[in-house]
Amino acid sequence: MQVYMSYMGLCLVLGLMVLASTVDAQANGRNVIPRDQRDCTGVRPRLAPTTIQTTQQLVALRAQMELNRVPAYIIPSEDAHMSEYTAEHGKRRQFISGFSGSAGLAVVTMFKAALWVDGRYYLQVEQQVDCNWEVIRADDIGTLTPFEWIENELLYGYPVAFDAKTMSIQMLQEAELFFRKSSKQLRLQRLQTNLVDRVWRNQPPLPNNMLMIHELRYAGKTWQNKVMEIRRKMQEKDASALIVSALDEVAWLFNLRGTDVPFNPVFFSYAIITGNSIRLYLNAINETQNDRRFQQHLNQCLSPYESVPCVEVKSYNAFYEDVLLVASLNSGKIWITQHANVFIYDVITEIKRLIEPSPILLMKAVKNPTEQMGMRNSHIRDAVALIEFVTWLEKEVPRAKGDARRLSEISAATKLKQFRSQQQGIQGLSFPTISGFGPNGAVIHYTANEQTNAAITNRNMYLLDSGGQYLDGTTDVTRTFHFGNPTAFHKEAYTRVLMGSIDLAKLTFRTGIYGRDIDVVARAPLWEGGLGYKHGTGHGIGHYLLVHEGPARIRYGFRPNEEPLQPGMFLSDEPGYYEPNSFGVRLETIVMVVNKRTQHQFSNWTFMGFEPITLVPFEPKLINYNMLSIEQIEWLNEYNKQIEQKVLPKLSAEAKRWVRVRTKPINAQQIHRLNAGNTAPSINMGIMALAALFLCSFLVL
Secondary structure, eight states, X not given: OHHHHHHHHHHHHHHHHHHHHHXXXXXXXXXXXOOOOOBOSSSSOBOOTTOBOOHHHHHHHHHHHHHTTOSEEEEESOOTXXXXXXXXXXXXXXXXHOOOOSSOEEEEESSOEEEEEOGGGHHHHHHHBOTTSEEEETTSTXXXXXXXXXXXXSOTTOEEEXXXXXXXXXXXXXXXXXXXXXXXXXXXXXXXSOHHHHHOTTOOOOOOOOOEEOOHHHHOSOHHHHHHHHHHHHHHTTEEEEEEOOHHHHHHHTTEEOOSBTTBOOOSEEEEEESSOEEEEETTHHHHTTOHHHHHHHTBOSSTTOSSOOBEEEEGGGHHHHHHHHHHHOOSXXXXXXXXXXXXXXXXXXXXXEEXXXXXXXHHHSOOHHHHHHHHHHHHHHHHHHHHHHHHHHHHHHHHTTOTTTSXXXXXXXXXXXXXXXXXXXXXXXXXXXXXXXXXXXXXXXXXXXXXXXXXXXXXXXXXXXXXXXXXXXXXXXXXXXXXXXXXXXXXXXXXXHHHXXXXXXXXXXXXXXXXXXXXXXXXXXXXXXXXXXXXXXXXXXXXXXXXXXXXEEOSSOOTTOOOOOTTOEEEEOOEEEETTTEEEEOBEEEEEEEOOOSOOOTTOOEEEEEEOOOOOOOGGGOOGGGSOHHHHHHHHHHHHHHHXXXXXGSOHHHHHHHHHHSOOOOGGGHHHHTTTOOOHHHHHHHHHHHHHHHHHHHHO
């Protein structure tokens, strides 16, 4: 009897162990890894180790607010050029709040401070912001807007202050519209100085680094031809002057690049174009004015009356005086954009303002043939770097054995940078590499630091979002990996993201379609499974310029100044899924809008589609092929064929083997047979548990 009970006990333990492993396998990737987030509900707040303390900054700012009789102060993320990414000098919102994301808005009153962030930063903000701040999730339904929040906090007739040089005309108009309807009759107060600057000790100066000439073999069009085209558009609008304040527009227009803003090849500058003059305002004027190369490139004006197009180079600080001068002397309209700052808006009388999207915006977004070829070529070289890196990484994971000193998020990003540095034409990264393992991969715009730096192992997902700046193009690519045995949910999430990416990439659409009209195509497979993501599906990308550019994007919801998709535009295709405290999946492929042949031709529409420019394989071990349609598999096979034709010949022997494993043709008719042994772990392990119990019982009997 004792022997019998021992056998039964052993069987029970064995069965429970197998079942427990089943539960663990199901749970892996489903909220089982705790994450240290801030908790401000108790008497003693719990903060993440990466939190930035802001008490001193807020005390100092409120002292300035009291001195200037300011009950509420708005602090946007942008600098005077409305840049998404700016130099350290312009990161005022980050200084005052501790939040380092590229987008967000802060409002400080005498007793409260609030910070608005979008869905990309919901996790990140909780890791960086202390309990001085009320974090408001802007993408959630029913969320108060900044102006609604301000109205709730202030008394009747109070002023709401801001720095006119760091608020856009668009935000000003939104605020004016709201406050006109406000029952409290709140009013906007422009300040001629920035209050954050007054309390920011050791604020870095505005950079004035040396510029570089972007050669015609890369740019494809001279600045003189660009100016001629702009002047034609100005005549159509009866505009006597165009004010150019966006840094990437100035750089593109004059075929110049710089290093003032990390990862963005731009420089601090303005430009004013009239019918008979071209003025370029440079913060780096001393470094360029006496350089013969730039004199020749810009054909710098010897006098303001030269017959051929020449550029008058002036000091950056002379710009605002000249805007006032141009506005008073010119009889026609002064063309500015909604993204210009309010200071510019204020010095131009209302009757002379022409507020419309910059003509440069669309000219820059629709790449010319030389730029298109450069983008294709740079993405092939970038794919070589990324594939060689992942081939190396896959070998290193088992060798490192989970030791972060040997292999971590930071060391992996550093190694990838080394691989990119070996590619022809590389000028640096296009943004800080997002190297996120496990829970860190769920932080959409994650940047590893010493406090969060995790070891890369074979026990969870690894999300890698990276890109390079090349003389002939800008790249941005995301792939997600698992170097061990993914769970059924890992595979489902990855596959649904892949399905959305493929469905968007193979879509056919017509003239006049905006990115917002097709955004749902990428989300549908995720929504079908009750999943989703809180960021846009696609952004425009520059040509050796900004990694994010307008005026086209793929994101639902109306946004002013958006343009329909046109052939020659480059955008990202990047659906994702993020399981908080567990893992993230994102698959980002840059695509080019191209004309597409169709069986029929209705009306005068042009039919278009996307050509994938990023050529990096997806991960077969994370794909549940049973979920894919025949059309999706055919697209995947064709994509893999492009990789083999264009990228494979440029790889090392080892990397070629890595690619061939991931680009084998998939026979859609044989999918069920190929996946017969790929049953969900919970089913396999459950059967094993029952079999173990049955076998033990049989042996005992």
